[in-house]
Amino acid sequence: xxxxxxxxxxxxxxxxxxxxxxxxxxxxxxxxxxxxxxxxxxxxxxxxxxxxxxxxxxxxxxxxxxxxxxxxxxxxxxxxxxxxxxxxxxxxxxxxxxxxxxxxxxxxxxxxxx
Numbered sequence: 001x002x003x004x005x006x007x008x009x010x011x012x013x014x015x016x017x018x019x020x021x022x023x024x025x026x027x028x029x030x031x032x033x034x035x036x037x038x039x040x041x042x043x044x045x046x047x048x049x050x051x052x053x054x055x056x057x058x059x060x061x062x063x064x065x066x067x068x069x070x071x072x073x074x075x076x077x078x079x080x081x082x083x084x085x086x087x088x089x090x091x092x093x094x095x096x097x098x099x100x101x102x103x104x105x106x107x108x109x110x111x112x113x114x
Contacts, residue, residue, distance in 0.1 A: 001066070001067040001104075001114065002028050002031065002034050002039050002064065002065065002067070003039075003040045003041075003063075003065040004024055004028070004039065004040075004041050004042070004062065004063070004064050004065075005042045005044075005062070005063040005065075006020075006042065006043050006044070006061075006062050006086075007044040007047050007049070007062075008043075008044070008045055008046075008047060008049070008058065008059065008060040008086070008090065008092065009047055009048065009049040009055070009059055010045060010046075010058040010060070010090045010091070010092060011045055011046055012043055012045045012090065016089045016090065019089055020043075020089050020090075021041055023081075023085045023089075024039070024082075024085065027078060027081035027082065027085065028078075030070075030074045030078045030081065031066055031070045031078070032071075032074065033068075034066060049061070051096050057093075057096060058091060058092045058096065059092060059096040059097065060086055060090075060096070060097045060098075061097075061098050061100070062086075062097065062099045062100070063099075063100045063101075063102070064078065064099065064100070064102070065101075065103075065104055066101075066103055066104065067104050067105075067114060068103065068104075068105075070103070075101055078099070078101075079099045083097050083099075
């Protein structure tokens, strides 16, 4: 039950969004037991973002939520993958990307809870 919310100042053309979604679907496997088949994604593009007081270059804030917990190494790999994906597809340098993680102990789906 992972969820990734990406907010960026960049515009995301449809074909790039599909490539990013596919790449994130593979990257979520950095977390043991997580797969694309349960992954929900959200993209908010064209946001007015300032990073270090500067809005002239693209930036992104990515929130990753997972049910349960994961080892530190999984988070390290995921951050690298996210920065690589956004750099490759949207030209956002890794030093203008923040990634926030949240481990959730309760997660609801289909009228029930895990």
